Each structure stands twice: as C-alpha cells, then as structure tokens.
Amino acid sequence: MKSQREPFFYWFFEAVEEPFSKPIVLWLQGGPGCSSIALGEAEEIGPFHVNADGKSLYLNPYSWNQVPNIFFLDSPVGTVFSYRNDPSELLTNGDQRSGII
Numbered sequence: 001m002k003s004q005r006e007p008f009f010y011w012f013f014e015a016v017e018e019p020f021s022k023p024i025v026l027w028l029q030g031g032p033g034c035s036s037i038a039l040g041e042a043e044e045i046g047p048f049h050v051n052a053d054g055k056s057l058y059l060n061p062y063s064w065n066q067v068p069n070i071f072f073l074d075s076p077v078g079t080v081f082s083y084r085n086d087p088s089e090l091l092t093n094g095d096q097r098s099g100i101i
Contacts, residue, residue: 008073008074009037009073009074010036010037010071010072010073010074011037011041011046011071011072012069012070012071012072013046013047013063013065013069013070013072014065014069015065015066015067015068015069016065016066016067019069022067022068022069023068023069024068024069024070024071025064025068025069025070025071026071026073027040027041027045027070027071027072027073028073035074036072036073036074037072037074040072041072045060045062045063045064045070046060046063046064046065046070046072047059047060047063047065048060048063
C-alpha cells in the first residue's frame, strides 16, 4: 500500500520561558466531536480560550504551556479541522491508517 500524506491540522505553542530547553507535549484528543483544538486547546489546557460570544479570546492563566511546549494535533483525518480531498476515504480512517508514514 502506497503511503499518502494526510493534511493534519495542528497548533503549536511554545513554552512561556526558554522554549528551546523545554520538552514538547503532544496532545491527541481525537474522534467524532472530540477535537484536540476545539476542546483540548480552546476549552481545557491551551494558552487561550474562546469567550461565550464565540468571537473573542481570553488568556488561560492555567495553560500547560507555562512549562512545556505543546503540540495539539487533530487526528485522525476527518476530525474537525483535519481533512481529506476524497470524502470516501474518511470511511477507512483510524489509528492504523493514521500511523502509516
């Protein structure tokens, strides 16, 4: 099977202090209705959250990037912002296919 690169959507946030000397946390929170970006970043551990108006942001003083760098990845493809050009391929997505490089 020929490997295809899938267009994953991600956000990377550097640690607040000395990011080059800090580890990187990979945050994976995928599945229908459970996005690493929409939930993990914007409602839980990310550096900013969405206000109730849905149009503005506020800083999260408890963000995990106070110490490590954080890489939020929406996976598998078809989860929220990650996509495929051929929608029929979404039916065969999953952890095994996402792991093919």
